[in-house]
Amino acid sequence: MFILDSILIGSLRFVLEKVVAAAEAEMNDDTALRDQLLEAQMQLELGEITEKEFARIERDVLARIREIKRPQQGALTMSPEDKITGVDIESFEPDEER
Amino acid sequence: MRLSASPRRASGGVDAVELDAPRAFARWLAANRRALGDVLEHGTWLDRDDVNALLDLSIPGIDELLGILEIARLSESDYERIVIDTAPTGHTLRLLAAPDTVAAVAEILDALQEQHRIIRDQLARVGRVEASDRLIAMLAAQARDTAERLRDRRQTTFRWVTLPEAMSLAESEDGVGALEQSGLHVDAIVVNRVLPDGAPCPICDRRRAAERRVVATIRRRLGRGRSVLLVPAQLREPHGQRGLAALGRVMAHGSGLMARRSWRKAEPSAIDHLPSAISHQPWRGAHSAAPESIAAFQRASLLFFGGKGGVGKTTVSAAAALRIAKADKKRRVLLLSTDPAHSLADVFQATVGDTARRLPRGPRNLEVRELDAAHAFAARRVQLEAALDEIAAAFGAGAVSASAGSTPELVKLAPPGIDELFGILSVVDARSAYDLVVVDTAPTGHALRLLEMPDAAREWTQVLMRVLLKYKSLVRPGQLASELVEISKSIRALQALMRDGARTRFIVVTRAAEVPRAETARLLARLRALRLAAPAIVVNALTMSPGRCARCRATAAAERREVSALRRLCRGRCAMIEAPLAAPPPRGARALDEWARRWRQPDSSQGHKGQQRTQREKQEA
Numbered sequence: 143m144f145i146l147d148s149i150l151i152g153s154l155r156f157v158l159e160k161v162v163a164a165a166e167a168e169m170n171d172d173t174a175l176r177d178q179l180l181e182a183q184m185q186l187e188l189g190e191i192t193e194k195e196f197a198r199i200e201r202d203v204l205a206r207i208r209e210i211k212r213p214q215q216g217a218l219t220m221s222p223e224d225k226i227t228g229v230d231i232e233s234f235e236p237d238e239e240r
Numbered sequence: 241m242r243l244s245a246s247p248r249r250a251s252g253g254v255d256a257v258e259l260d261a262p263r264a265f266a267r268w269l270a271a272n273r274r275a276l277g278d279v280l281e282h283g284t285w286l287d288r289d290d291v292n293a294l295l296d297l298s299i300p301g302i303d304e305l306l307g308i309l310e311i312a313r314l315s316e317s318d319y320e321r322i323v324i325d326t327a328p329t330g331h332t333l334r335l336l337a338a339p340d341t342v343a344a345v346a347e348i349l350d351a352l353q354e355q356h357r358i359i360r361d362q363l364a365r366v367g368r369v370e371a372s373d374r375l376i377a378m379l380a381a382q383a384r385d386t387a388e389r390l391r392d393r394r395q396t397t398f399r400w401v402t403l404p405e406a407m408s409l410a411e412s413e414d415g416v417g418a419l420e421q422s423g424l425h426v427d428a429i430v431v432n433r434v435l436p437d438g439a440p441c442p443i444c445d446r447r448r449a450a451e452r453r454v455v456a457t458i459r460r461r462l463g464r465g466r467s468v469l470l471v472p473a474q475l476r477e478p479h480g481q482r483g484l485a486a487l488g489r490v491m492a493h494g495s496g497l498m499a500r501r502s503w504r505k506a507e508p509s510a511i512d513h514l515p516s517a518i519s520h521q522p523w524r525g526a527h528s529a530a531p532e533s534i535a536a537f538q539r540a541s542l543l544f545f546g547g548k549g550g551v552g553k554t555t556v557s558a559a560a561a562l563r564i565a566k567a568d569k570k571r572r573v574l575l576l577s578t579d580p581a582h583s584l585a586d587v588f589q590a591t592v593g594d595t596a597r598r599l600p601r602g603p604r605n606l607e608v609r610e611l612d613a614a615h616a617f618a619a620r621r622v623q624l625e626a627a628l629d630e631i632a633a634a635f636g637a638g639a640v641s642a643s644a645g646s647t648p649e650l651v652k653l654a655p656p657g658i659d660e661l662f663g664i665l666s667v668v669d670a671r672s673a674y675d676l677v678v679v680d681t682a683p684t685g686h687a688l689r690l691l692e693m694p695d696a697a698r699e700w701t702q703v704l705m706r707v708l709l710k711y712k713s714l715v716r717p718g719q720l721a722s723e724l725v726e727i728s729k730s731i732r733a734l735q736a737l738m739r740d741g742a743r744t745r746f747i748v749v750t751r752a753a754e755v756p757r758a759e760t761a762r763l764l765a766r767l768r769a770l771r772l773a774a775p776a777i778v779v780n781a782l783t784m785s786p787g788r789c790a791r792c793r794a795t796a797a798a799e800r801r802e803v804s805a806l807r808r809l810c811r812g813r814c815a816m817i818e819a820p821l822a823a824p825p826p827r828g829a830r831a832l833d834e835w836a837r838r839w840r841q842p843d844s845s846q847g848h849k850g851q852q853r854t855q856r857e858k859q860e861a
């Protein structure tokens with residue numbers, strides 16, 4: 143039990159580190175997407191694209207931003223800065239397993 | 241006579257010229273476009289198309305900048321003396337600061353040119369002076385020489401012209417103080433339209449008493465070391481060479497009122513303590529038209545009040561805002577002054593400042609604010625520097641960076657045009673917090689600048705956005721881009737609001753005299769061109785019950801003629817509101833309230849039709 147748990151925690155930490163790294167990379171992607179949206183907004187203000195075209199670009203960009211955000215939010219309920227050390231394993235055990 | 245953009249003989253020995261700033265700038269630009277374009281192309285990664293788009297933008301404050309360049313140009317011609325008729329107070333102060341702005345512009349151009357100069361001189365070893373170098377040197381020299389000439393007492397004197405009214409007194413004190421502080425010498429104060437002595441009359445007597453007090457205060461506070469000239473009010477405003485020459489003689493010899501003993505010192509009289517006398521007449525052929533009952537004022541969200549200097553715009557807009565707020569306690573009303581020479585505080589006899597505040601004992605739903613554009617500009621200096629840096633980066637003008645210190649002057653100054661820019665920004669800001677914004681504008685020319693500002697600002701944001709998009713692979717569009725998008729959106733909303741006659745209206749304030757009427761005609765034409773609804777004209781200070789006084793009767797008769805002419809000018813498109821002469825003018829909330837209750841609208845006035853017309857024009861647009 144204890145070993146299993148420590149493996150689990152170990153792998154959780156591994157996953158967590160992965161996610162943090164990925165989040166950093168994806169933040170950059172996110173910036174590029176935001177730039178793209180900003181450019182489209184400028185084009186709309188300049189009348190270079192129509193409201194309809196803008197709406198399509200906005201939809202695409204927002205969908206892609208959401209895609210980037212999804213795994214990040216699924217994996218984490220704590221902040222990436224939180225360190226996992228000396229976990230009280232008992233407290234992690236769901237009630238029904240007892 | 242018609243004046244042109246180049247000096248034209250007006251009479252023996254006198255040439256006259258009216259400066260048309262946009263046209264003068266177009267001429268100046270045509271002569272210097274290549275040199276200027278070269279500087280911008282050398283100092284940035286912009287190409288000729290970008291540069292041309294930039295050069296064709298309309299520039300806020302161009303009147304003052306060009307005014308200074310024209311003064312520089314004319315003072316090099318062989319005129320013995322140049323007499324300059326300046327804009328009203330606030331903008332004259334901007335004009336006189338304009339040499340510093342020109343100098344700052346020259347400095348920026350010089351920084352842009354520097355890189356090119358180094359390459360040219362050291363690498364290509366061409367020690368040749370180009371047209372662009374000459375242009376920069378010329379601008380710098382003109383700015384320096386004009387600034388020096390303006391401050392040299394032997395070459396330049398300043399005559400301050402004012403009216404014998406308490407409100408003008410406060411403005412004069414501020415203005416003369418500001419001029420002296422910036423090193424300009426004011427050697428004479430001219431008090432215009434002073435009522436001469438005459439037979440007893442309840443209205444004239446009150447006016448004389450009030451004017452005497454003001455003149456005495458002018459002498460005391462501004463007269464030291466200066467001459468004070470009084471110009472008598474004439475039944476017909478002097479115009480034409482003969483009338484003007486007669487007026488000039490009066491001024492030159494200090495005759496007329498100055499000679500009279502009664503003007504030498506003010507005797508306080510019992511009459512001073514009476515409430516102001518309002519010229520009043522039974523509602524024959526007219527009906528009561530207090531501001532809250534005027535169709536042209538109702539259901540608006542933006543009401544501009546404007547007209548020639550000295551017609552009583554501030555008094556009229558203050559009374560209107562006050563009564564509208566009192567009539568509907570649920571409407572949040574802001575009275576905003578965008579005239580750099582403020583007088584709301586004097587009209588309300590209360591403290592008014594750059595932050596909106598309620599008046600003591602005023603309605604709770606009315607707030608009052610006097611925009612301090614120079615202060616707003618200084619307060620946003622850090623953001624402006626950041627924005628300028630981003631613009632410089634987007635243009636590839638690395639040599640020019642506000643925070644690095646090569647353009648500090650431009651950001652430190654309150655450049656011409658900021659009153660209009662911040663004026664329109666504060667209208668945008670106020671829109672969300674108030675149901676109605678009443679704007680007391682600067683006199684005509686600058687009110688028009690304010691109204692044109694959204695279009696000009698839109699052009700600017702568009703050119704900047706185009707540049708950002710074009711060079712996005714070189715510089716990421718960042719903070720500046722999102723700000724430009726936001727600004728562009730609010731300007732679009734403002735433009736839509738301003739062109740909607742149901743929500744935005746311009747109320748023209750005038751007096752029933754020839755010169756203000758001529759200016760009203762020009763103002764109405766410009767408003768039409770700007771597609772702004774002008775559904776009402778307020779004719780201020782009408783002598784309504786002349787009694788037996790010969791002067792009042794003659795004045796009233798002349799005013800009736802002018803009112804008819806104004807009505808023809810309206811062509812049934814606007815309501816004519818008549819506001820009675822009050823001696824002295826109403827001051828303080830109570831007096832304003834009482835006075836505005838006496839406004840009237842002649843039964844023949846086409847206000848209702850005008851209103852329908854506005855609606856139809858809106859539908860057509």
Ligand SMILES: [Zn+2]
Nearest residue numbers: 441444789792
């Ligand atoms: Zn009289």
